[in-house]
Amino acid sequence: MFSSGLSLRQNIKATDDDLYNYKISNDGRVDVLETFKAGLEGTGEGSISDFQQKHEQQATLITTLETNAGALQTRIDTFNAALEDGADGTISTIEQIQLNTSGLAQEIVDRGTEITRMDGLVSTEVSDRTAADTALGGRIDQEISNRQTAITTEAQARVDGDTAEAEARTNAIVNEVVNRNSAIAVETANRQTAITAEATARTTAISKVGFTTVGEAEGILTPGSFPFSFGMGHQSDTDYGLFIPFNYTLLQVSFLCKSLDSAPFVNLKITHYPFDQSTPIELLSDRVPQRYLATINKMVSKPGCLVAEVVSVEALTDDNAKFRLMFFYASNDPLTAPFS
Numbered sequence: 001m002f003s004s005g006l007s008l009r010q011n012i013k014a015t016d017d018d019l020y021n022y023k024i025s026n027d028g029r030v031d032v033l034e035t036f037k038a039g040l041e042g043t044g045e046g047s048i049s050d051f052q053q054k055h056e057q058q059a060t061l062i063t064t065l066e067t068n069a070g071a072l073q074t075r076i077d078t079f080n081a082a083l084e085d086g087a088d089g090t091i092s093t094i095e096q097i098q099l100n101t102s103g104l105a106q107e108i109v110d111r112g113t114e115i116t117r118m119d120g121l122v123s124t125e126v127s128d129r130t131a132a133d134t135a136l137g138g139r140i141d142q143e144i145s146n147r148q149t150a151i152t153t154e155a156q157a158r159v160d161g162d163t164a165e166a167e168a169r170t171n172a173i174v175n176e177v178v179n180r181n182s183a184i185a186v187e188t189a190n191r192q193t194a195i196t197a198e199a200t201a202r203t204t205a206i207s208k209v210g211f212t213t214v215g216e217a218e219g220i221l222t223p224g225s226f227p228f229s230f231g232m233g234h235q236s237d238t239d240y241g242l243f244i245p246f247n248y249t250l251l252q253v254s255f256l257c258k259s260l261d262s263a264p265f266v267n268l269k270i271t272h273y274p275f276d277q278s279t280p281i282e283l284l285s286d287r288v289p290q291r292y293l294a295t296i297n298k299m300v301s302k303p304g305c306l307v308a309e310v311v312s313v314e315a316l317t318d319d320n321a322k323f324r325l326m327f328f329y330a331s332n333d334p335l336t337a338p339f340s
Contacts, residue, residue: 241307
Protein backbone atom coordinates (compact mmCIF):
# COMPACT_ATOMS: atom_id res chain seq x y z
CA MET A 1 0.00 0.00 0.00
CA PHE A 2 1.35 3.45 -0.93
CA SER A 3 2.96 5.38 1.93
CA SER A 4 3.81 9.07 1.72
CA GLY A 5 6.61 8.47 4.19
CA LEU A 6 8.46 6.31 1.68
CA SER A 7 10.14 7.17 -1.61
CA LEU A 8 8.68 6.08 -4.95
CA ARG A 9 11.22 3.24 -5.22
CA GLN A 10 10.47 2.07 -1.65
CA ASN A 11 6.70 2.11 -2.37
CA ILE A 12 7.28 0.13 -5.56
CA LYS A 13 9.40 -2.37 -3.60
CA ALA A 14 6.71 -2.72 -0.88
CA THR A 15 3.98 -3.21 -3.52
CA ASP A 16 6.15 -5.77 -5.29
CA ASP A 17 6.58 -7.72 -2.01
CA ASP A 18 2.79 -7.63 -1.37
CA LEU A 19 2.03 -8.87 -4.89
CA TYR A 20 4.66 -11.60 -4.54
CA ASN A 21 3.14 -12.80 -1.22
CA TYR A 22 -0.38 -12.62 -2.73
CA LYS A 23 0.82 -14.68 -5.72
CA ILE A 24 2.33 -17.34 -3.41
CA SER A 25 -0.94 -17.54 -1.38
CA ASN A 26 -3.13 -17.80 -4.48
CA ASP A 27 -0.75 -20.28 -6.11
CA GLY A 28 -1.27 -22.52 -3.05
CA ARG A 29 -5.03 -22.26 -3.41
CA VAL A 30 -4.84 -23.02 -7.12
CA ASP A 31 -2.63 -26.02 -6.36
CA VAL A 32 -5.28 -27.33 -3.92
CA LEU A 33 -8.05 -26.77 -6.46
CA GLU A 34 -6.04 -28.34 -9.24
CA THR A 35 -5.23 -31.33 -6.97
CA PHE A 36 -8.95 -31.71 -6.20
CA LYS A 37 -9.75 -31.46 -9.92
CA ALA A 38 -7.06 -34.03 -10.73
CA GLY A 39 -8.56 -36.28 -8.05
CA LEU A 40 -11.97 -36.02 -9.70
CA GLU A 41 -10.50 -36.64 -13.12
CA GLY A 42 -8.22 -39.49 -11.93
CA THR A 43 -8.90 -43.15 -11.22
CA GLY A 44 -8.58 -43.21 -7.40
CA GLU A 45 -11.28 -43.86 -4.84
CA GLY A 46 -13.95 -41.14 -4.83
CA SER A 47 -13.17 -40.03 -8.38
CA ILE A 48 -15.80 -39.83 -11.13
CA SER A 49 -14.07 -42.73 -12.85
CA ASP A 50 -14.29 -44.73 -9.63
CA PHE A 51 -18.01 -44.02 -9.31
CA GLN A 52 -18.56 -44.96 -12.94
CA GLN A 53 -16.61 -48.21 -12.45
CA LYS A 54 -18.66 -49.07 -9.36
CA HIS A 55 -21.86 -48.27 -11.25
CA GLU A 56 -20.80 -50.62 -14.04
CA GLN A 57 -19.92 -53.31 -11.49
CA GLN A 58 -23.40 -52.91 -9.90
CA ALA A 59 -25.02 -53.17 -13.34
CA THR A 60 -23.03 -56.35 -14.03
CA LEU A 61 -24.09 -57.83 -10.68
CA ILE A 62 -27.74 -56.96 -11.43
CA THR A 63 -27.50 -58.64 -14.83
CA THR A 64 -25.90 -61.72 -13.27
CA LEU A 65 -28.57 -61.77 -10.56
CA GLU A 66 -31.33 -61.47 -13.15
CA THR A 67 -29.75 -64.32 -15.15
CA ASN A 68 -29.51 -66.49 -12.03
CA ALA A 69 -33.10 -65.64 -11.11
CA GLY A 70 -34.25 -66.67 -14.60
CA ALA A 71 -32.36 -69.95 -14.33
CA LEU A 72 -33.86 -70.58 -10.90
CA GLN A 73 -37.35 -69.85 -12.21
CA THR A 74 -36.76 -72.37 -14.99
CA ARG A 75 -35.65 -74.98 -12.49
CA ILE A 76 -38.72 -74.30 -10.33
CA ASP A 77 -41.03 -74.61 -13.32
CA THR A 78 -39.34 -77.90 -14.27
CA PHE A 79 -39.60 -79.13 -10.72
CA ASN A 80 -43.28 -78.21 -10.51
CA ALA A 81 -43.97 -80.04 -13.74
CA ALA A 82 -42.20 -83.12 -12.41
CA LEU A 83 -44.23 -83.07 -9.21
CA GLU A 84 -47.70 -82.71 -10.67
CA ASP A 85 -48.32 -86.44 -9.95
CA GLY A 86 -46.31 -86.69 -6.69
CA ALA A 87 -47.36 -87.70 -3.04
CA ASP A 88 -48.47 -85.43 -0.15
CA GLY A 89 -45.03 -85.30 1.34
CA THR A 90 -43.71 -84.19 -1.88
CA ILE A 91 -46.42 -81.53 -2.05
CA SER A 92 -45.37 -80.18 1.37
CA THR A 93 -41.88 -79.99 0.11
CA ILE A 94 -43.10 -78.22 -2.97
CA GLU A 95 -45.08 -75.74 -0.89
CA GLN A 96 -41.99 -75.01 1.12
CA ILE A 97 -40.08 -74.58 -2.05
CA GLN A 98 -42.80 -72.24 -3.31
CA LEU A 99 -42.51 -70.18 -0.12
CA ASN A 100 -38.76 -70.04 -0.57
CA THR A 101 -39.26 -69.12 -4.19
CA SER A 102 -41.66 -66.34 -3.22
CA GLY A 103 -39.15 -65.02 -0.66
CA LEU A 104 -36.38 -65.27 -3.18
CA ALA A 105 -38.49 -63.43 -5.75
CA GLN A 106 -39.26 -60.71 -3.20
CA GLU A 107 -35.57 -60.47 -2.37
CA ILE A 108 -34.81 -60.18 -6.09
CA VAL A 109 -37.39 -57.39 -6.33
CA ASP A 110 -35.98 -55.68 -3.25
CA ARG A 111 -32.45 -55.99 -4.58
CA GLY A 112 -33.54 -54.64 -7.95
CA THR A 113 -35.20 -51.70 -6.21
CA GLU A 114 -32.01 -51.06 -4.19
CA ILE A 115 -29.91 -51.39 -7.30
CA THR A 116 -32.17 -48.90 -9.09
CA ARG A 117 -31.92 -46.50 -6.12
CA MET A 118 -28.14 -46.88 -6.01
CA ASP A 119 -27.98 -46.38 -9.76
CA GLY A 120 -29.96 -43.14 -9.38
CA LEU A 121 -27.69 -41.98 -6.54
CA VAL A 122 -24.60 -42.83 -8.55
CA SER A 123 -26.02 -41.01 -11.60
CA THR A 124 -26.90 -38.01 -9.44
CA GLU A 125 -23.40 -38.02 -7.83
CA VAL A 126 -21.78 -38.31 -11.25
CA SER A 127 -23.94 -35.42 -12.54
CA ASP A 128 -23.25 -33.31 -9.45
CA ARG A 129 -19.53 -34.01 -9.59
CA THR A 130 -19.43 -33.33 -13.32
CA ALA A 131 -21.28 -30.04 -12.79
CA ALA A 132 -19.02 -29.16 -9.84
CA ASP A 133 -15.94 -30.07 -11.88
CA THR A 134 -17.17 -27.93 -14.76
CA ALA A 135 -17.89 -25.02 -12.41
CA LEU A 136 -14.53 -25.48 -10.69
CA GLY A 137 -12.75 -25.58 -14.04
CA GLY A 138 -14.54 -22.36 -15.02
CA ARG A 139 -13.55 -20.69 -11.76
CA ILE A 140 -9.98 -21.91 -12.12
CA ASP A 141 -9.84 -20.63 -15.71
CA GLN A 142 -11.37 -17.32 -14.58
CA GLU A 143 -8.87 -17.09 -11.70
CA ILE A 144 -6.01 -17.81 -14.09
CA SER A 145 -7.35 -15.17 -16.49
CA ASN A 146 -7.81 -12.63 -13.67
CA ARG A 147 -4.31 -13.30 -12.37
CA GLN A 148 -2.80 -13.02 -15.81
CA THR A 149 -4.64 -9.74 -16.37
CA ALA A 150 -3.53 -8.42 -12.96
CA ILE A 151 0.08 -9.50 -13.63
CA THR A 152 0.01 -7.90 -17.09
CA THR A 153 -1.50 -4.68 -15.68
CA GLU A 154 1.01 -4.60 -12.82
CA ALA A 155 3.91 -5.31 -15.16
CA GLN A 156 2.80 -2.51 -17.48
CA ALA A 157 2.32 -0.16 -14.54
CA ARG A 158 5.81 -0.98 -13.30
CA VAL A 159 7.31 -0.48 -16.76
CA ASP A 160 5.49 2.86 -17.04
CA GLY A 161 6.59 3.84 -13.54
CA ASP A 162 10.21 2.86 -14.22
CA THR A 163 10.12 4.74 -17.53
CA ALA A 164 8.66 7.84 -15.88
CA GLU A 165 11.17 7.66 -13.04
CA ALA A 166 14.07 7.13 -15.44
CA GLU A 167 12.91 10.09 -17.54
CA ALA A 168 12.49 12.27 -14.44
CA ARG A 169 15.94 11.28 -13.18
CA THR A 170 17.49 11.91 -16.58
CA ASN A 171 15.88 15.36 -16.74
CA ALA A 172 16.98 16.10 -13.17
CA ILE A 173 20.54 15.01 -13.96
CA VAL A 174 20.59 17.11 -17.15
CA ASN A 175 19.27 20.14 -15.24
CA GLU A 176 21.77 19.56 -12.44
CA VAL A 177 24.63 19.30 -14.95
CA VAL A 178 23.48 22.50 -16.68
CA ASN A 179 23.09 24.34 -13.37
CA ARG A 180 26.44 23.10 -12.09
CA ASN A 181 28.19 23.97 -15.34
CA SER A 182 26.62 27.44 -15.23
CA ALA A 183 27.63 27.88 -11.59
CA ILE A 184 31.14 26.59 -12.35
CA ALA A 185 31.41 28.94 -15.33
CA VAL A 186 30.26 31.90 -13.23
CA GLU A 187 32.57 30.90 -10.38
CA THR A 188 35.46 30.41 -12.79
CA ALA A 189 34.83 33.80 -14.40
CA ASN A 190 34.57 35.49 -10.99
CA ARG A 191 37.73 33.81 -9.79
CA GLN A 192 39.56 34.67 -12.99
CA THR A 193 38.39 38.27 -12.68
CA ALA A 194 39.48 38.38 -9.05
CA ILE A 195 42.82 36.74 -9.88
CA THR A 196 43.37 39.15 -12.76
CA ALA A 197 42.43 42.15 -10.61
CA GLU A 198 44.66 40.98 -7.77
CA ALA A 199 47.55 40.27 -10.14
CA THR A 200 47.10 43.68 -11.74
CA ALA A 201 46.92 45.38 -8.36
CA ARG A 202 49.97 43.50 -7.12
CA THR A 203 51.92 44.23 -10.27
CA THR A 204 50.96 47.88 -10.08
CA ALA A 205 51.70 48.09 -6.36
CA ILE A 206 55.00 46.28 -6.73
CA SER A 207 56.01 48.41 -9.73
CA LYS A 208 55.31 51.66 -7.87
CA VAL A 209 57.97 51.69 -5.21
CA GLY A 210 58.65 54.37 -2.65
CA PHE A 211 62.18 55.78 -2.23
CA THR A 212 64.07 57.73 0.41
CA THR A 213 67.11 59.81 -0.56
CA VAL A 214 69.34 61.78 1.81
CA GLY A 215 71.43 64.85 0.92
CA GLU A 216 73.98 66.26 3.40
CA ALA A 217 75.95 69.46 3.90
CA GLU A 218 78.43 70.94 6.48
CA GLY A 219 79.59 74.34 7.65
CA ILE A 220 77.89 77.71 7.30
CA LEU A 221 75.30 77.76 4.54
CA THR A 222 75.62 80.55 2.01
CA PRO A 223 72.52 82.18 0.50
CA GLY A 224 72.10 81.37 -3.16
CA SER A 225 74.12 78.15 -2.87
CA PHE A 226 73.26 74.49 -3.51
CA PRO A 227 75.25 72.88 -0.67
CA PHE A 228 73.56 69.46 -0.41
CA SER A 229 75.58 66.55 -1.81
CA PHE A 230 74.28 63.28 -3.36
CA GLY A 231 76.15 60.27 -4.68
CA MET A 232 79.90 60.63 -4.16
CA GLY A 233 79.71 63.99 -2.33
CA HIS A 234 79.34 66.45 -5.19
CA GLN A 235 77.42 69.51 -4.22
CA SER A 236 74.28 70.28 -6.20
CA ASP A 237 73.84 73.12 -8.63
CA THR A 238 71.18 74.54 -10.93
CA ASP A 239 69.84 71.65 -12.99
CA TYR A 240 72.26 69.33 -11.15
CA GLY A 241 70.94 67.49 -8.10
CA LEU A 242 69.21 64.22 -7.31
CA PHE A 243 68.38 62.70 -10.69
CA ILE A 244 65.03 60.81 -10.76
CA PRO A 245 64.49 59.03 -14.12
CA PHE A 246 60.70 58.44 -13.83
CA ASN A 247 57.52 60.31 -13.07
CA TYR A 248 57.10 60.62 -9.32
CA THR A 249 55.24 62.23 -6.44
CA LEU A 250 57.23 64.05 -3.77
CA LEU A 251 55.50 62.90 -0.61
CA GLN A 252 57.50 64.46 2.23
CA VAL A 253 60.60 66.53 2.97
CA SER A 254 62.48 66.43 6.26
CA PHE A 255 65.36 68.63 7.47
CA LEU A 256 67.77 68.23 10.41
CA CYS A 257 70.40 70.69 11.62
CA LYS A 258 73.16 69.79 14.09
CA SER A 259 74.55 73.15 15.28
CA LEU A 260 75.76 75.05 18.38
CA ASP A 261 73.51 77.94 17.36
CA SER A 262 70.40 78.22 19.49
CA ALA A 263 67.75 78.84 16.83
CA PRO A 264 69.01 78.82 13.27
CA PHE A 265 66.64 79.01 10.29
CA VAL A 266 67.14 78.30 6.62
CA ASN A 267 64.91 79.64 3.86
CA LEU A 268 64.86 76.60 1.60
CA LYS A 269 63.55 76.23 -1.94
CA ILE A 270 63.19 72.82 -3.63
CA THR A 271 62.85 72.77 -7.41
CA HIS A 272 62.48 70.03 -10.04
CA TYR A 273 64.43 70.62 -13.26
CA PRO A 274 62.97 68.48 -16.10
CA PHE A 275 65.44 66.42 -18.08
CA ASP A 276 64.05 67.84 -21.34
CA GLN A 277 65.07 71.35 -20.09
CA SER A 278 61.49 72.57 -20.01
CA THR A 279 60.27 75.02 -17.32
CA PRO A 280 61.45 74.11 -13.77
CA ILE A 281 58.78 73.12 -11.21
CA GLU A 282 58.94 74.58 -7.72
CA LEU A 283 57.87 72.02 -5.12
CA LEU A 284 58.68 73.76 -1.82
CA SER A 285 59.63 77.22 -0.55
CA ASP A 286 59.64 77.55 3.22
CA ARG A 287 61.40 78.94 6.32
CA VAL A 288 62.86 75.75 7.84
CA PRO A 289 63.90 75.38 11.53
CA GLN A 290 66.40 72.87 12.95
CA ARG A 291 63.86 70.06 12.91
CA TYR A 292 61.48 70.14 10.03
CA LEU A 293 59.02 67.67 8.44
CA ALA A 294 56.62 68.78 5.71
CA THR A 295 54.09 66.83 3.67
CA ILE A 296 54.28 67.86 0.02
CA ASN A 297 52.30 65.37 -2.09
CA LYS A 298 53.13 67.08 -5.39
CA MET A 299 53.24 65.05 -8.62
CA VAL A 300 55.97 65.52 -11.19
CA SER A 301 55.18 64.18 -14.64
CA LYS A 302 58.68 64.42 -16.14
CA PRO A 303 61.99 62.81 -15.18
CA GLY A 304 64.62 65.25 -14.04
CA CYS A 305 66.76 66.59 -11.18
CA LEU A 306 65.52 67.46 -7.71
CA VAL A 307 67.56 70.40 -6.38
CA ALA A 308 67.59 72.12 -2.94
CA GLU A 309 68.67 75.79 -2.90
CA VAL A 310 69.51 77.87 0.20
CA VAL A 311 67.74 81.19 -0.35
CA SER A 312 68.84 82.79 2.95
CA VAL A 313 69.86 81.89 6.52
CA GLU A 314 69.11 83.26 9.99
CA ALA A 315 71.18 82.97 13.21
CA LEU A 316 73.58 80.51 11.67
CA THR A 317 77.20 81.05 12.80
CA ASP A 318 78.59 77.61 13.73
CA ASP A 319 81.35 76.56 11.28
CA ASN A 320 80.92 72.93 12.32
CA ALA A 321 77.16 72.79 11.75
CA LYS A 322 75.89 69.70 9.91
CA PHE A 323 72.76 69.44 7.82
CA ARG A 324 70.75 66.50 6.51
CA LEU A 325 67.94 66.84 3.94
CA MET A 326 65.72 63.81 3.12
CA PHE A 327 63.32 63.33 0.20
CA PHE A 328 60.59 60.68 0.38
CA TYR A 329 58.99 60.07 -3.02
CA ALA A 330 57.06 57.33 -4.89
CA SER A 331 57.13 56.25 -8.51
CA ASN A 332 54.09 57.02 -10.61
CA ASP A 333 55.19 54.56 -13.34
CA PRO A 334 56.02 50.86 -13.35
CA LEU A 335 59.75 50.52 -12.98
CA THR A 336 59.77 48.16 -15.95
CA ALA A 337 59.02 51.12 -18.24
CA PRO A 338 62.06 52.36 -20.19
CA PHE A 339 63.63 55.70 -19.33
CA SER A 340 62.27 58.51 -21.49
